[in-house]
Amino acid sequence: MTKLAFERPIIQRINAGLPSKYGMSHRLEPLSHIDGTPIKDLIGEFGSPLFVLSESTIRKTYKEAHRAFSSRYPNVQFAWSYKTNYLNAVCNVFHQEGAWAEVVSGFEYDKAIANGVPGELILFNGPDKSTEDLQKAIRNNSLIHIDHFDELYEIIHLSKEMTERPKVAIRVNMDTGIYPKWDRFGFNYENGEAWDALNRIMANKNLDLMGLHTHIGTYMMSVDAYRIAAGKLADLAIKLERKHGHVLKYIDMGGGFASKNTLRGAYYPGTDTAPSFDDFAEAITSVLMSSDIKPDHLPMLILETGRAMIDDAGYLVGTVIANKRLADGRRATILDAGVNLLFTAFWYEHDVRPVQPVSDQTEDTTLYGPLCMNIDVIRGNVMFPLLKKGDQYVIKRVGAYNNTQWMQFITLRPNVVMLDSKGNPHLIRKREVLETINSQEVMPEHLKQFKL
Ligand SMILES: *Cc1c(COP(=O)(O)O)cnc(C)c1O
Secondary structure (H helix, E strand, O other): OOOOOOOOOOOEEEEOOOOOOOOOOOOOOOOOOOEEEEHHHHHHHHOEEEEEEHHHHHHHHHHEEEEHHHOOOOOOEEEEEEHHOOOOHHHHHHHHHHOOOEEOOOOHHHHHOOOOOOOOEEEEEEOOOOHHHHHHHHHHOOOEOOOOOOHHHHHHHHHHHHHOEEEEEEEEEEEOOOOOOOOOOEEEEOOOHHHHHHHHHHOOOEEEEEEEEOOOOOHHHOHHHHHHHHHHHHHHHHHHHHHHHOOEEEEEEOOOOOOOEOOOOOOHHHHHHOOOOOHHOOOOOOHHHOOOOOOOOOOOOEOOOHHHHHHEEEEEEEEEHHHEOOOOOEEEEEOOOOOOOOOHHHHHHOEEEEOOOOOEEEEEEEEEEEOOOOOEEEEEEEEOOOOOOOOEEEEEEEOOOHHHHHHHOOOOOOOOOEEEEOOOOOEEOOOOOOHHOOOOOOOOOHOOOOOO
């Protein structure tokens, strides 16, 4: 008889679904359907892993955000932040809802134009606009948000050679009580640089000053920061009217509202702590409405909300590859999607659910992705039921930044589908194949042959 291999015993807490100190059990409710469509069928048809976007959730969230602001302020306009998710189908849902485009590079600018957004409804942000980008934007009457003096001087220079008048705004950075300060973009408010830039624009006969822009941070939990920022932009608007008799067309408060995801290490879940659109809208609009700006001169209020607008609409679904025990006895479950697809796993504790019914028994588990890399962790430590090889999982709130920041690393990027309002899936981005990658590569003649 062969001797059985020794396996080190481990001690585990029994968790029978009793209330914890939060008053609820650890039971993770399975999520079997998205918008009425079985996840199992989606994986069957489109493969695993798979990104799933809910068109109705995008539209519902947009309407909620728009209502929060437009019920409090006379003239509200949203612009879709392309870098948050620039899959064309996603952009077009926002454009159908009435959003303009907010872009931060020549590539995103061209994408918006190709999607059919009129040039004059594109807000061009970002520190890197080439001469060609600026010429294009001026020709198309786009709204150029100037980031620094070198860009201002270049626009002034171009305006002398071109027939169209550049439509500009400046990006303003400021102390909003949030640290570290975001002072790398735009002109500073406190040290007078923003006011200096505005005076230079007003002194120039070729430029049309359209508005003021700020983008104070991202995943902002503080509505007070927006109150401070709106107050400082209103002050600049009032000074412009007082000194130059110039009335601005818009004030753009940028993006940055926190989504309902939970930050790593946070004590309470993001669903409980993120301020609502109503909270943000109340803070911003009350400052603008009660500022010294004359009521009939109130500028259009533009918002570039990104992550809070789309996080909830995105799901990453997939299949369990294996389970194993780590050396310390903890369970490790290996998923077929890793940080290559879910960049946001680095800063969020994503809500991961089983798709099929599971037992109430949960256990401390590390959820790994499939990459050959130690940092490929989707959840470092989560009370999770046992999912077996072949079982399916779903990761919630992945709509923001993952379809733009994902990497082609070790493996290929999967299909992305959008569920329409009836729950019918539409393929909106095809999975990559070897040819997708190889088509970008060029082999020098002398390296084409080898003999082993
Ligand atoms: C990234 C970005 C946004 C969107 O930010 P969120 O934090 O996703 O809301 C808006 N405006 C500008 C200028 C940006 O760079």
